[in-house]
Amino acid sequence: MSNSAALEACERWRLRGNEAYKQDDLSRAEECYTKGVKSVPCNDISESLCLEPLVLCYSNRAAVRMTCKRFRDALGDCLVAATLDPNFLKVRLRAANCHLMLGEVEDAVQYFNKFTESGGYLCLDRKVVLEAADGLQKAKVSLL
Incomplete structure (x- = not known):
């Protein structure tokens, strides 16, 4: 999958996660954000010019995990997102x-x-x- 296709897939999963979050379906939201994160291979991250969808998937998944009181997991997502976009x-x-x-x-x-x-x-x-x-x-x- 090309870099742009991976980021497009990531964005689609992010939007699905946002919809699930709005419906208060936190487990589905977390699942969507996780699929968004996994849709961008690690080797594509350093080459990517626009990491916004990936950063937002990590950040939004952190928000879900915070809502579920899983603060250590949420912190891990925050640190990755902050590394990708300081x-x-x-x-x-x-x-x-x-x-x-x-x-x-x-x-x-x-x-x-x-x-x-x-x-x-x-x-x-x-x-x-x-x-x-x-x-x-x-x-x-x-x-x-």
Whole structure:
């Protein structure tokens, strides 16, 4: 399968996952995102010019796993997504929240700080920015 075909397949699975998520079918959503991730062979990742569908599959699967309270699995997805796209700030926020829920408060503070210090959050939804500020506050309180 060509690189572009793999990414198209990944995008189709992502959209199916989004539909399942909207219908609150979390197991189906996770399955779709996983199929999206698996549709892009590892050797195609480094050659790919547009990894957005793959990054979003990892990030969305992390969101599902967080909803299911599987924070360690979600954190793994966040770290992969952040490696693939270091400028994807929303996944840093998810990673911070995973660390916080796992009791890894210092790591959570580090991720929340990376998120807020990047300045890119100014382009994000106000809700996301407030979530980051709230998470950082919770993490700092936990350190006391």
